Structure formats: structure tokens, C-alpha cells
Amino acid sequence: MKKLIFLFILTFACVAGFSQDPQSKEMTREQVLDMSVDELSQLPLEDLMAAMDLMGVSSMEELTNLLINKGVSSASKRVENAFDSPLASTTLTKEEIEMSGATTIEEALRLVPGVIVREKTNGNFDVHLRGLDNLPQKNMLIYSENTNTLLMIDGRPVFNYVHGGIVWETLPVGFADIDRIEVVRGPASALYGPNAVNGVINIITEKTNESSSLVSGSAQMGTQNTYTGDIAMRKDWGNGITTAVTSNYQHRERDTEEIYVFGKEGMSLPDNSGGRNVFNEGRFFTLEQYERLVDANGLPISDPLDDIDELFQEPELARENYGINGYVGYNPEGIASFDLSGGYQNSYVNSSTLGDPPTSLGGRKSNTWYGNLQAAIGRLKLQTNYTGGTQNFATGDQGFKIDMGQFNASAEFDWQIKSLNLRPGVSFQSASYDDSPYLKEDESGYLNGKKELNTLAGSLRADYLAFGKLRLIAALRAEKYNYPDKLYGSWQFAGTLPIGERQRIRAVYSRANRSSFIINSHSNYTWDREGRMPPRFIHFAGNEDYDLMTVDMIELGYRVRPANNIVLEAEVFGSDSRNYGALMPSSTTLHLSPEIFQYAENEMMMLMATQPRTNIVYQNMKLDARQIGASVSMDWVLSSKLIAKMHATWQKTTLQDFSPYTRDEIIEMQMMSLAQQIEPNAMEIMTGQLTELSTSAKPEDLQDDVEHKSTPSLWGMVSLTYKPIEKVEISSYGYYLSEQTFANQYASQTIDPKFILNIKANYKVNNYAKVFVNARNILNDNSNEFAFMDKVGGIYLIGLRFNY
Amino acid sequence: MKKIVILLLLSLMATSPASSQMSQFKALFLFNFAKNVNWPDNGGSPDFVITVIGNNELAEELKGLAKIRKINNSNLVIKEARNAEEISDSHIIYISTTQSSLMPIVASYQKDKPVLIVADKQGLCAQGAAISFFTATGKLKFEICPRNVESHGLKFSQRLVALGNVVQ
Numbered sequence: 003m004k005k006l007i008f009l010f011i012l013t014f015a016c017v018a019g020f021s022q023d024p025q026s027k028e029m030t031r032e033q034v035l036d037m038s039v040d041e042l043s044q045l046p047l048e049d050l051m052a053a054m055d056l057m058g059v060s061s062m063e064e065l066t067n068l069l070i071n072k073g074v075s076s077a078s079k080r081v082e083n084a085f086d087s088p089l090a091s092t093t094l095t096k097e098e099i100e101m102s103g104a105t106t107i108e109e110a111l112r113l114v115p116g117v118i119v120r121e122k123t124n125g126n127f128d129v130h131l132r133g134l135d136n137l138p139q140k141n142m143l144i145y146s147e148n149t150n151t152l153l154m155i156d157g158r159p160v161f162n163y164v165h166g167g168i169v170w171e172t173l174p175v176g177f178a179d180i181d182r183i184e185v186v187r188g189p190a191s192a193l194y195g196p197n198a199v200n201g202v203i204n205i206i207t208e209k210t211n212e213s214s215s216l217v218s219g220s221a222q223m224g225t226q227n228t229y230t231g232d233i234a235m236r237k238d239w240g241n242g243i244t245t246a247v248t249s250n251y252q253h254r255e256r257d258t259e260e261i262y263v264f265g266k267e268g269m270s271l272p273d274n275s276g277g278r279n280v281f282n283e284g285r286f287f288t289l290e291q292y293e294r295l296v297d298a299n300g301l302p303i304s305d306p307l308d309d310i311d312e313l314f315q316e317p318e319l320a321r322e323n324y325g326i327n328g329y330v331g332y333n334p335e336g337i338a339s340f341d342l343s344g345g346y347q348n349s350y351v352n353s354s355t356l357g358d359p360p361t362s363l364g365g366r367k368s369n370t371w372y373g374n375l376q377a378a379i380g381r382l383k384l385q386t387n388y389t390g391g392t393q394n395f396a397t398g399d400q401g402f403k404i405d406m407g408q409f410n411a412s413a414e415f416d417w418q419i420k421s422l423n424l425r426p427g428v429s430f431q432s433a434s435y436d437d438s439p440y441l442k443e444d445e446s447g448y449l450n451g452k453k454e455l456n457t458l459a460g461s462l463r464a465d466y467l468a469f470g471k472l473r474l475i476a477a478l479r480a481e482k483y484n485y486p487d488k489l490y491g492s493w494q495f496a497g498t499l500p501i502g503e504r505q506r507i508r509a510v511y512s513r514a515n516r517s518s519f520i521i522n523s524h525s526n527y528t529w530d531r532e533g534r535m536p537p538r539f540i541h542f543a544g545n546e547d548y549d550l551m552t553v554d555m556i557e558l559g560y561r562v563r564p565a566n567n568i569v570l571e572a573e574v575f576g577s578d579s580r581n582y583g584a585l586m587p588s589s590t591t592l593h594l595s596p597e598i599f600q601y602a603e604n605e606m607m608m609l610m611a612t613q614p615r616t617n618i619v620y621q622n623m624k625l626d627a628r629q630i631g632a633s634v635s636m637d638w639v640l641s642s643k644l645i646a647k648m649h650a651t652w653q654k655t656t657l658q659d660f661s662p663y664t665r666d667e668i669i670e671m672q673m674m675s676l677a678q679q680i681e682p683n684a685m686e687i688m689t690g691q692l693t694e695l696s697t698s699a700k701p702e703d704l705q706d707d708v709e710h711k712s713t714p715s716l717w718g719m720v721s722l723t724y725k726p727i728e729k730v731e732i733s734s735y736g737y738y739l740s741e742q743t744f745a746n747q748y749a750s751q752t753i754d755p756k757f758i759l760n761i762k763a764n765y766k767v768n769n770y771a772k773v774f775v776n777a778r779n780i781l782n783d784n785s786n787e788f789a790f791m792d793k794v795g796g797i798y799l800i801g802l803r804f805n806y
Numbered sequence: 807m808k809k810i811v812i813l814l815l816l817s818l819m820a821t822s823p824a825s826s827q828m829s830q831f832k833a834l835f836l837f838n839f840a841k842n843v844n845w846p847d848n849g850g851s852p853d854f855v856i857t858v859i860g861n862n863e864l865a866e867e868l869k870g871l872a873k874i875r876k877i878n879n880s881n882l883v884i885k886e887a888r889n890a891e892e893i894s895d896s897h898i899i900y901i902s903t904t905q906s907s908l909m910p911i912v913a914s915y916q917k918d919k920p921v922l923i924v925a926d927k928q929g930l931c932a933q934g935a936a937i938s939f940f941t942a943t944g945k946l947k948f949e950i951c952p953r954n955v956e957s958h959g960l961k962f963s964q965r966l967v968a969l970g971n972v973v974q
Contacts, residue, residue: 039830039834039870039871039874040874040875042830042834043834043837043838043871043874043875045834045838046838046965047835047838047839047841047842047965047966047969048965048969050831050834050835050838051969054831054835054945054946055945057827057831058944058945059828059941059944059945059946060827060828061944063828063941064941064944067903067940067941071903071904071927073906073927073928073929075929080910080932080933081906081927081929081930081932081933082906082907083903083904083906083907083927085904086906086907211971212971213942213943213947213971333973335952335953337953378932418910418911418913418914419914420890420911420914420915421890421891421911421914423910423911467889467890467908467911470888470889470890470891470892471888471889473907503860503904
């Protein structure tokens, strides 16, 4: 099917490609060049425009406008020069994305300073902004997800409020939709609400106008059975009405069907001759091997209650997703404009699990739809949207499939009084999740019903230009949550000062917080571990009253434009984050009866007979993370044929009050401390006087000044784009990540430094079609970029881009 | 060797000569806009004033034009300003790309005055510009917002609207 679609797009593009160029004008370029200013000034506007068209905008001028004089709208909620932006912000245009050869939105973010992008499986990425990742560590893989960055599409949050984080494959949009991606670094809750802790990624879709191509898109195919495609059809109907329909598709496979199983002391695989191969370290196994793996006690590593074929329905698949979107714009004469969009996406990926299995890989399926309405009535901006659908966060695992609904509504007023801009606003969000439709009578989900998170917020932003040049900004936002039932404040104070035309210095102090997530407030999941290492039951419980993770940050920035074709930027930041929390062991209970002593000869069997039950509850911890860092970046249009860009970020994160124990070590400590009390209390147990032993004791020792190694200390990118002749463009970029050490509840892994080199070469067939070859990771460095995940290696593609 | 590298870098960083041609055309466009808009009784002033913010090259081109051409028999006077407060009574105010952030402030200061505000970045009509230049597919284009022309009490020719990208 995918090949058919690809061929269809290819055929269409070729037909479009061989169409003829538009007709030429009556005046010649030479005639225009010969005209004096006086003569030109006497031309009527139509002829002047025709003359200008003949002269054309120089490539240099166009590139300078594109790369050096970019606009950004997310830092102040209105378009301004990125050079003047009060916050650390970057705009990535569709032209830059196309140039880079990125095949996913996530990968394109490697072009943005401060963004850490690590591939997990072919086309599935971890994306973090500045860091604070894997905190708290030594717990489930969900704590590796980025819960600190708010992702929006046209201002609509696309965020997973179940676990926190961004489920990237559920983005309904593809490259054909995108006009630009804006990234604001640093806390921005005062502007956008919770979860903009380390920043905001705002994907802004293209507006259709009379210059828009009727049909445009691209398609490519390559190794590891990688196929991607996107298409957009746009039409300006006149009278202020525009429409667009877009679609995107990805199919990407892994180069293995094996899965990574976390290491365990004495883990072994029985061989055919009655012996055992022992593996103390984690590694990749086939599904058949995974089912046969046992621990040192001979108990199975995999969950005997699991159906492996359900867990890994297509182990060779990395990512398959498609999305369709529709846009209607109505801008009647007058003061109002309306933009309505809606769409649907369907996705299935094998990536890092959001569950708690002994493997790092898990399946995730989503089919969601959305509707989004934006209206501007004079200076009043209104937005409302709804996202609904079904998501299965761990395919084949009971209780992870849910119906979701997310409603947002906001109103803001943009009020300019001379040099003062005031922007008051209100917003409401309701996110509901329900697992009950997918639970059979005797099954336990992790919510067991419909749960809701509601947030009501009020905000005010003031932006004042003092003395004609000193810009001062204060933004305040108050949020009332239902869980926890608390009021939170976030703020941002910023100032920018121009030094002449070519330099800007700026400073920011801001505070932001995460929102509540469903698993933190409403988990209610009983995990029956029958046949595996004790505890027999682990119950995960939410906590309706806890403190939300909060960060304070100070940042200083400097921008300079030494010439019109180069811009340099530097930022230095320091932050302090606290109120971290996790689903952590609270208590463990052994159920005692005289019968347990029949296993007195085997301590493990006796412990199993007590049917230990551990209660895991979401709770805050004392952990405090202090980060200092700096980013530098450069965009340089050396000539109309050569463009150079680079960025680099250095950071250091130090942890205070850090608990060095893994979740499972605490469970084991609790269980073993209780097990040791069995023998001294044997008489009471035998007589039935003692039927239960319980403890909530936990190791209290904490460490200070611990270097947090999960975030690379250095990462960045260097890119060069060379256009030797009009029809040929070769672009390359290298992305570097320094060493990182990742730790979860089962193991830790150190990832070696990695340099990923990508090259794309385009040939412009005519004004309607380009063909290209695209090599991602051309050096085929197949070391893994994310702990316990795939060694993806190089992917080599051919493709074409068309517009008509 | 070091000197050669430095010279090479300096030459690469130098401004392209193409930008002066662009400034010349933008000056001609401004001149043409002036001819295609009717100001109420020409503001009572004998001069037709264009104020330029943040583009010396364009100001120089306009000054050259002012020596040879008039607008409706009025002398063309070119002024330069660094911020919104410095702007004196003008018929046209041009805000350069690099000074785009001043757009909403200038619009607020000039509210209800008979002035045509021309910006140089796509999307600035939403912040009060009547006309804003942008480049697309190798061509210089402009967006025009009739509402932001009329709200300043100006009338414009339909020819101007027909040649621009109309935004509301």
C-alpha cells in the first residue's frame, strides 16, 4: 500500500515537474538596468513591480531575510525580530528544515540551540530542552520522558497529561503543514501555562494565501524500510476565504526484531543440552529467548501473565503513523479573522516503554482527532480546541488503554497604549482520561474510571519601552488546579537594551512549574506479579495533594550582528528546580499464616508464600537540581552560495538531597527487613496472633553535590549549505552529543559521545520539482543514542519534492 | 596567513551590494505609494514628509529622489527617527526590518493621524502597518491592509490593493 502511495506521489510530481515555466514579461532586464532613477520614478506601480520582478530579489538578500532577519512570535505573543526577542528564542523556518534533510519534526529540532535530540528507534526520538532529564532517576522509564517542555501546534497544547511529556508520533501535522517552528528556551509558564518549565516548542502551520502552491509535498524512501511522505493542497478562494488539506505518512522499521532485556544478577537462558548461559548484563534477545529467560532463582524474567505476541505485535516496526488535517481561514473585510482547523492521526510505534516491564521497548498506539478555532476580533484573541481519541500507552499490557479528551479555551486582549503593551488573559483547561471502557470485569486498569484534571488561569503581561530603547517586561500568571487543590504563581521579568543598531543585551528572571499529571494524582493500579520475584502485588497509587515541580531561572543574553549577513548569540543561564516527585515505595506488607513454614527450607519460597504487597505512592522528594549552562549560536550567510550555521550548549547540573537508591532497592530493603522478622516471631505466627508484618521504613541518607550525568555536558551542531549552481544544493550538518549516563530502576548505562553527520543533495529539475538523495548518519555510526534502545545506524534515502 | 584569513572573513562578512538596489526599489515603491494615496488636504503642510526608522540606505535613496521629484506639487522631505517619540508629523512612516519591534508602538503613537505606516516584514499589518514589504520566491512583494489605511483617514487607489497581498 505504502509503495502505491509513494508511486502515486512520484507520478504526480513528475507530471507537474515537466510542465512549462510561466511566460516572460514585456520589459527586459537590460532595459530596466538602463533606466535612471528619474525614469523609474515615473513608472506606474504596476510597471515598477514588473521591473522589480525582472531584477529579482538577490539570493543574498533573500537568504539574509530568511536566516538573519527572522521573526519570532512566541516570545512576546506577537511577531517581532528574533534579534530583539526578550527571551532566548529560535525560529526554524520550513526552508531550513527542508535544507537540513530532517525526516521528522523531532530530528529538525537538532538545528535549534539547546535542544537535545536522541534517537531511540528508527524515527522515534527523545527531545529535551537544555536538560533536567531523567530526574528523578533510578525509577521507571517514564521519568526519562521530557515533562519540562510544552509543545503546541498553533498555540494548541499537544501534551500527554497522563504521564507528562510529548508523544511525538501523535502530532497530526507533517512538514507540509509547517511554516516554522519556534522554540523559546527557559521557563515560560507565565506566557503559556504549566509545563513550559524549560521552554516551549510552538509549531506554526502555514497560512494559505494567493501565493500558495495549489499542491505541494515530498516523498522519500530508503534503507531500513523507511518511507515518508507529505502533501498539501491549498486554495485561496477570494473574499477572505482560504482552505487547505494536508496529509503525512511515515513507515520506518528497525533493523532487528530483538528487544533489550534489563540485566539481572544470575539471569540465564537454558540451552538445549540442559545447561544455562548466564547473562548478568542487559542485552538484546529474541522474543523466543525473552520468554525462556529466568533469574537466579529460576523464576521467569518475563511476566507469565503477558502474551508476548500482544506486547510486540510487530517487533520489526519502529514507527508507522499518518495524519490528515483540514484548515479553513475566513478573514472578512473588517476587524475579525477566524481560523478553523481539524484533523486525525493514527500511529503505532515501538519505542521506550511507558510501562514497567523487564524490557526497554514497548508498543504504543494512538488514534486521536482534534478541532481548533482561533479568532481575532480587533485586539481580542480567542482560542478554543478539543483533542479526543484513544491511546494505548503499552500495547498488550492490561490497563494502559484509555479514552482521552482535552479541552482548552483562552482569551487574551492585546492593548497598546503608546509605549506600553498590556496583555490580560484568562484560560481554562480540562483533561480527562478513562480506562474503564477497555477493562474486562476482573481486570484492573491504572485509573479504573474516568479522571479529570482541571486548571483555571488568569494572566497579565506588560511590555514597556522606556526612554525609546530600554524594554522592560513583566508577566504574571496564577493557576488554580483541582489536583492538587492549590494555587500556583509563575512569572517572568525581562529587560532588553540595544547598544547601537547591532547589539542587544538582555536579562531574564522567571519561574515556571509543571502541571499535575494523571499518574501522579490518580494512579490506582494493582500489578499482579504471580510467578515472578516477590513482591506478589505492587499497587501504584496517586496522591491528590503534592507540590508541583517548580523552577527558577536567571538568564543573561547577548546578540550581535557584526554585518548584515551574520548574527551571533550567546546566553548564560542558571536554574534551581525542586519539588520533584515520583511513584516511590511507601510501604510493604507480608501476609502471615502458619502454612508459610512448610517452605522453611527455602527462604525465597517462604517469602513468596507471604504474598508480599508493596504500595507505591506518588510522593515529593527533597531532591533539588541546580543547573548552570551557556549556549552560543551563529547564522552566517557567507555568500549567496554558502551558508554556515552552528550552535553549542554546555551545561552542568548538580543534585542536592539526592537519594542514591533505586526504586527496586527500596522495595527489596522493605521486604527483606520484614522477612528477617519472620523467624523471631515464629511462635506468634504459628498461633495466629500475628497475621501481618508491615513497614514503611526507607533509607533516609541523602547525598549533596552529586553531578547529574544524564544530560550531556556538551551538545551542538555545525551545518554548511553549498549551492554551487542554481540547480544544485548540498547541505550537511553534524550533530554532537557528549557522554551521558542514564539510570533507571533496573540498570544504568553510559552512552559514549556521538557525532552524527547528515548530508542531503538536491537537484532542481525545474520550478516545480526537485529530486534529492538524503543520508542520515552517513558515517553509519550505529552506537545507541539513548540508553537501552536501538543502534539505529545510517539511513539512506532518495526522494523528491514538488509544488505546483 | 593569519591576515589572509582575516581579510577573507571580512570580505565574506561585508554587506552585499545587492542591498542598495533593493533600497532603491523600496524608495521607488514608497514614492509610488505616496502617489496612490490621498491625504486629507495634504495635512496643511507645504512639504510631503517621509520618516524613515532604521534604514540609512533607504533614507539616502529617498533624499536622492526628493531632489528630482515632488508629490502633488509638495516638496518631498525625508526625515530619520530612532524611535516612536522622535517622529514628527509625517505622511509616510517607514519602519525597517531591524526595527520591526517598534511597529505596535509607532502605530499607537500615530493612532488617528493621517499617516501611512509602511513596515518591512511579513505579518506586521497585524500590528498596525498599512503596507509591509516581504520577499517571496525571489520577488519583492507587499501586503496591504485596507483597514489600517482607512483607520488613518486615508483613501487609496484600488490599483494599490490589486497589486498587493490583501490582509485583514
